[in-house]
């Protein structure tokens with residue numbers, strides 16, 4: 001626990017705005033899944049399948065900063081007002097149905113910008129957030145989001161620095177907390193990077209009946225859901241990934257783990273289809289045999305071997321909703337950007 005000085009704005013009974021300077025206790029819980037040993041075990045199990053564990057791109061402070069640069073430079077959320085609008089619209093509808101004692105749990109909250117919009121909207125509708133929990137594998141990003149949401153929440157924020165693949169640990173901890181709170185989960189920007197079965201495992205483990213979920217998906221921007229349309233649509237959004245900032249961010253992992261550019265190729269960006277779902281896949285090729293030292297283990301990397309460094313799945317709206325419904329989630333609302341590149345759903349179990 002540490003203390004932070006925060007300036008909280010409020011209004012008195014006459015509607016006059018005032019600020020209070022508070023010395024705020026900030027609770028941060030560190031999960032064992034975030035320990036270097038657990039991270040290594042996970043990395044090795046992914047590596048054996050030719051994959052980079054997606055959470056590894058956000059762990060260090062430099063990676064969190066580099067990801068934030070990608071977000072600032074290429075994420076249409078900040079440049080196209082329709083991206084902000086879909087969140088604001090859905091949050092406003094959601095806030096109108098808010099109840100007392102809401103506990104907002106931002107899963108993979110990143111910088112917390114969308115959780116801040118939601119909390120602000122709830123405050124505007126007269127039912128401020130009771131509590132905010134930041135949940136992210138990155139401590140830096142947890143701290144950023146707690147700062148952002150703090151002024152809109154009645155209680156001090158808390159953070160869980162955890163790998164969501166160890167979701168049971170989070171569920172148990174939440175179950176030991178206040179059971180009278182109404183839980184609102186956000187799950188923004190994670191659906192593209194996590195395997196669909198992992199997404200389901202996380203959501204099914206956490207969501208109880210009556211809990212609310214706000215979840216976004218990046219889409220293949222199609223007008224009608226034909227194969228040819230989908231392929232063209234994913235090609236159109238490729239530049240959002242194939243750019244200098246994304247290459248720098250994804251390459252940081254190799255630099256930080258001491259993997260020389262002499263043994264691994266530059267990153268290649270491709271479109272792939274798996275079980276009907278198209279993805280932008282970033283790959284690197286091993287150009288010279290080498291041993292990847294991971295703690296006490298050494299993984300043999302063979303020349304010609306291919307590594308999937310990053311994957312962004314692009315759903316279509318019908319496919320995503322069908323999948324949610326088949327898995328027991330009831331869609332209560334949806335908003336989609338005018339260019340059909342992103343949608344956000346309000347879901348209940």
Ligand SMILES: C[S@@+](CC[C@H](N)C(=O)[O-])C[C@H]1O[C@@H](n2cnc3c(N)ncnc32)[C@H](O)[C@@H]1O
Pocket residue numbers: 054055058107108109110111112113114135136137138141162163164165187188189190
């Ligand atoms: C694409 S960003 C989205 C951030 C934010 N929710 C938004 O929409 O702007 C993905 C976030 O999820 C976090 N993340 C990725 N894999 C994770 C995992 N396995 N467990 C916990 N957090 C994870 C990253 O640190 C990052 O903050």
